[in-house]
Amino acid sequence: MKKIIIALSVLLMLTLTACGSKGSEPKExxxxxxxxxxxxxxxxxxxxxxxxxxxxxxxxxxxxxxxxxxxxxxxxxxxxxxxxxxxxxxxxxxxxxxxxxxxxxxxxxxxxxxxxxxxxxxxxxxxxxxWGTLGIVYNKAQIKDKIDSWDALWNEKYKGQIVMYNSQRDTIGAALKRLGYSLNTTDPKELEAAKKSLIEQKPLVYAYLDDDGRDVVVQGDANLCIMYSGDALNMIMQNPDLDYVVPKEGSNIWxxxxxxxxxxxxxxxxxxxxxxxxxxxxxxxxxxxxxxxxxxxxxxxxxxxxxxxxxxVAYPDMDKLPPLEAFKDLGDAVKLYDRTWTEIIASND
The missing domain is CATH 3.40.190.10 (Periplasmic binding protein-like II)
Known part of the structure; x- marks a missing residue:
C-alpha cells in the first residue's frame, strides 16, 4: 500500500510539473x-x-x-x-x-x-x-505677404511672431538652404555663415521650441514656425487660418x-x-x-x-516641389554642428 501511495504521489508530481511546464511556455x-x-x-x-x-x-x-x-x-x-x-x-x-x-x-x-x-x-x-517634408507653417489671416522663402523667418516685420524649431539639424538646415548651401554641408565657412545668420535672427524670434511650438502657433500666440509636414496638417485641421509651404530655396525630405x-x-x-x-x-x-x-x-x-x-501638405505633387534633400550621417563632422548649435543657443544677441 505504501508503495502504491508513493507511486501515486510521484505520478501526481510529474503530472503537475508537466502542466506547469505547458502553462509557462513563453509566448512568442x-x-x-x-x-x-x-x-x-x-x-x-x-x-x-x-x-x-x-x-x-x-x-x-x-x-x-x-x-x-x-x-x-x-x-x-x-x-x-x-x-x-x-x-x-x-x-x-x-x-x-x-x-x-x-x-x-x-x-x-x-x-x-x-x-x-x-x-x-x-x-x-x-x-x-x-515620409514627409520640412517647411513653414504660417497664419495667412495675419500675414498677407506671400510666404514662399526661408527669408520670411528673417523678416523684421514679423518680430516676435517667429517660432524656431529647437532642433539642431532642422534649424541649421533651414539657415543653410536660405544661403544656398546643402543641408549636409561639412564646410566650416558655410556653417559659420549659417550660425551668424541665426544669431542675427534671434531678436526676431518668439522662442526656440520643441513640439509645443505647434500649440503656440495654433493658438495664435505666434504666426510662423518651422514644422514637419505631418504636424503641419494636424495644425491646419485645428486652425484653418494656417497654411504650409516648402520654401523655394529647397528643404528636407525625411x-x-x-x-x-x-x-x-x-x-x-x-x-x-x-x-x-x-x-x-x-x-x-x-x-x-x-x-x-x-x-x-x-x-x-x-x-x-x-x-x-x-x-x-500630406500628399503633394512632387513635380511641383522645390529641390529636396534627405539628411545624411555627418560622421565626425557632427562635432562641428554640435559646436555651431551650442554657440547659437548660447548667444544673447
Whole structure:
C-alpha cells in the first residue's frame, strides 16, 4: 500500500510539473521601439490577434536617444524606426541586419521612388514607415505677404511672431538652404555663415521650441514656425487660418523607416510585423491616426478621408516641389554642428 501511495504521489508530481511546464511556455514576442504617438494602438492589438505574437512596445523622443539605447543599453529590440541619417549611421556601424524580403512580401506595394534611398541604396536594411517634408507653417489671416522663402523667418516685420524649431539639424538646415548651401554641408565657412545668420535672427524670434511650438502657433500666440509636414496638417485641421509651404530655396525630405537591430532576438517575428505594417488597410488606419504623415504604400491615399488625401501638405505633387534633400550621417563632422548649435543657443544677441 505504501508503495502504491508513493507511486501515486510521484505520478501526481510529474503530472503537475508537466502542466506547469505547458502553462509557462513563453509566448512568442517582439520588442518594438518607436517614436512617441506614432502608431494607432489598435494596430498592435490587431497584429497580436492575427499572429499570436505579443508586442512589447516602447517609445523614444529623438534619433539620438534611440542610438544611445542601442549602443549603451542591455535592452534588445526587434524593430526600431529611425530617420534617414540615423539609419545610415547604424548601417555603417554594423548595428542593423539585412531583412529577408521573402518574409516581407508587401514591400512590393511600396512606392518605387521610396525604394533604394540614399541612406540604404541597395534597400537591404530598411522599409519605409512614413515620409514627409520640412517647411513653414504660417497664419495667412495675419500675414498677407506671400510666404514662399526661408527669408520670411528673417523678416523684421514679423518680430516676435517667429517660432524656431529647437532642433539642431532642422534649424541649421533651414539657415543653410536660405544661403544656398546643402543641408549636409561639412564646410566650416558655410556653417559659420549659417550660425551668424541665426544669431542675427534671434531678436526676431518668439522662442526656440520643441513640439509645443505647434500649440503656440495654433493658438495664435505666434504666426510662423518651422514644422514637419505631418504636424503641419494636424495644425491646419485645428486652425484653418494656417497654411504650409516648402520654401523655394529647397528643404528636407525625411524618411522614418523600420529596421531590425543586429542583436534582435526574434528576426522572423520582426519581419512579420514589418510586413503587417505595410498592409494598405493598416497603413490607412495609421495614416489617419498620425494625421498628415505620408504613407509609403501605393493606393493608401485613396483610402483616407478627403481632408487628408486631398491635402497638398500630406500628399503633394512632387513635380511641383522645390529641390529636396534627405539628411545624411555627418560622421565626425557632427562635432562641428554640435559646436555651431551650442554657440547659437548660447548667444544673447
Amino acid at each position: 514576442e517582439i520588442s518594438v521601439y518607436n517614436w512617441g504617438e506614432y502608431i494607432d494602438p489598435s494596430i498592435l492589438k490587431d497584429f497580436e490577434k492575427e499572429t499570436g505574437i505579443k508586442v512589447n512596445y516602447s517609445t523614444y523622443a529623438s534619433n539620438e536617444d534611440l542610438y544611445i539605447k542601442m549602443t549603451q543599453s542591455q535592452e534588445k529590440y526587434d524593430v526600431v524606426v529611425p530617420s534617414d541619417y540615423m539609419i545610415e549611421r547604424l548601417i555603417k556601424e554594423d548595428l542593423v541586419q539585412e531583412i529577408n524580403f521573402d518574409n516581407v512580401e508587401n514591400f512590393k506595394d511600396v512606392e518605387e521612388n521610396l525604394k533604394n534611398p540614399v541612406f540604404d541604396p541597395e534597400n537591404k536594411y530598411s522599409v519605409p514607415y512614413f 524618411y522614418d523607416s523600420m529596421v531590425i537591430p543586429k542583436n534582435a532576438t526574434n528576426k522572423e517575428g520582426a519581419e512579420k510585423f514589418i510586413n503587417y505594417i505595410l498592409k494598405p488597410e493598416v497603413q490607412a488606419k495609421n495614416a489617419e491616426y498620425c494625421v498628415g504623415y505620408t504613407s509609403p504604400v501605393k493606393g493608401v491615399k485613396e483610402l483616407l478621408p478627403d481632408e487628408i488625401k486631398n491635402s497638398q
